[in-house]
Amino acid sequence: MFPFPGSSYQGPAPQYAELRRCPQSVVKVPTAGGVDTWLVTRYEDVREAFADPRISRAAACGEAAPRVGGSMHTTPEMIISMDSVEHSRLRKLVAGAFTVRRVEQMRPRIKAVVDELLDEMAEKGPTVDLVQQLALPLPLTVIGELLGVPRQDLQTFERWARAFATVDDRAGGAASLEGLAKLSEYIVGLVADKRAKPTDDMLSELIAARDDNDRLSEQELVTFGFTLIGAGFDTTANQLANSVLALVSDHRDQWDLLVEQPERIPVAVEELLRHVNLFATDTTGFPRVAIEDLELGGAKISAGDAVVIALASANRDDAVFEEPDRLDVTRGHNPHISFGHGIHHCLGKSLGRLEMQLALEGLVQRFPDLRLAVPASELPWHIGEINHTLTSLPVTWGS
Template sequence: MSAPQETDVYPFPGSTYRGPAARYARLRAEQPVVKVRTAGGVDAWLVTRYEDVRELSADNRLSRAQACGDGAPRVGGTMHTTPEMIISLDSPEHSRLRKLVAGAFTMRRVERMRDDVQKVCDELLDDMLAKGGPIDLVQQLTVPLPLTVIGELLGVPPQDLRDFEKWARAFATVDDRAGGEESLNGLAKLSEYIVGLIADKRENPTDDMLSELIAARDNDDRLSEQELVTFGFTLIGAGFDTTANQLANSVLALLADHHDQWQWLVEDRSRIPVAVEELLRHVNLFATDTSGFPRIAAEDIEVGGVVIPKGDAVLLALASANRDGDVFTNPDQLDLARTHNPHISFGHGVHYCLGKHLGRMEMEIALDGLLRRFPDLRLAVAEDDLPWHDGEINHTLTSLQVTWG
């Protein structure tokens, strides 16, 4: 299919934390690579089957760099990212930057952080128990846990973290009608803050990743100043927002729709690591059913029997891929004991998520703490009364009122 239809306007309505829009199942079966109109933007190719999404995620003929910066096509339903950000780069520039920080996010390094993450979580849960229910789990646990951990890793003063949360969430806003003004304002605030923080750490370096990056910039000339600034806010923003949302949405899914599986985990918490992988697959993080980062075909690419012409925009539907029945048995069912689970919630290829091990560990520790100390946790309000942040790239609960006892 070469010409988009008016009925194909993306993002499709109907995406929720429970799963992608219903239309994706039909597209996987009938038109797995289809051209769609995007809201307020240019036409784009939407790829929906697991194998095609995975293949294209690792195809260097699809360029993130060409989708960013001056003159790039404005694809509706996607995030504005600046050309210097690591998520905006192709190799070899992407590989150069990734190597500077990859060592801090290896499984071995992350495991060494486990005791510290556990301590942060225990303190938050102690406070939750002392306050008593009902309580907002978003403000009590799902945001402050990953926000505190990434702040300590990068050396952001604790008193600044909440401002950073506000700006990072503004940056993650999709607003096709306003030309991305809210996102750009959030980006400006983040940049301004990081510039000041870098100046402070140049005067008084500490044992944290941002100080290490400053040394790489000043001593080894491996970073430009702009790359240093964008690295700072990219790592902090990515390091807490996705984990916070995935954790909150996963708890909601268990309490609202799968309380039997919550009790199954209460009975044996050793099941949690496998359960986390299934929650990552089944609970839909992506508000537009893609990661929100378009790519541009640098040359003609054939996939799924369709030729995507050079210069066209491409969207990879990760949420749809995670529901592909050719890969996952009973794909629309939450099965916390699922063993064959090659989900691609963290992406694939050169942009495979740096923080995947840290995000997994934070979810495991948080769920273990809740199941151990609040086995009778339940929603304190009707699910329909829960507020969601409209317009962010992710499905974002602004409050999750829970109680127990």
């Protein structure tokens, strides 16, 4: 039954390795939603599936779409729910803000945020919760400033955005729906404020696109706002917290190497993105539906079939990665697919990389003996439908 048990931040469930070794790695499996889905597990097949326009995100949002289980709610107005022309129309409006060049221009400001948070950490120490002290406030502050969310609103906004992103099917998705409603209500008010008094931020630019050129509907404008904020901080926050845990607890030799050679951190970030399993169901969190008959990895997929792309499995494919289950912060060849592929590849990947790099640089330089303050077995996790989320990461340093 999919999702498979046994997935953790340390890696995907063991069934994926078994499936990758099968003659036909794209297999149909029963799911918690009561329907069968095609499960794509090998690296090359995953890349092909991401790039194939016949495997549709938009079709998965339709009323008659097969449900594979879970309660992740997306709407047709979300960019992550769109295909082809509609997706490109929205993506072009914000793509310029996330280019490598534009993101690099943000380096001094992001470093200043990191330094401020680490200064506070040093003052509060020698024991702090790294989730609350760094992993959450860093990306939230950055994406909030990018979109023009007033700083005094960020703490409240974080609670709603995390509720929206941290889906838990056991609760029927009620918290996610409440977070979605609160985010939408807030963005409606923020849009009204910025329409009256535009500022130099992305949301004001989106409003101008709506009002001057009518390229965004009002609903698209509001939905785009909270989608970017939710996606812009929760994933980075989880990735940073889980990566620090992996380094200081499971792979201490790799942490010590970065302390001695911090110049390796950009390469280390790529390896952490590959190795640390962020997704609770080992997918991108969003199923797809075939809109035409097609063949993938030797499987004949029919129009209307559900398709789940196992991204974490692809990142452990030994046909691509040497010793894929080993964390190696010096790994050279590392074409990981953690940011996806095709039209839905992560728009904010350069920003996420930079935040990870600067946060790790600050930690290894200022807290070289950083370690867990509690046994790893006592760390509190929220395992929802999308991410492995540490709700707290107590760390300490010094004698």
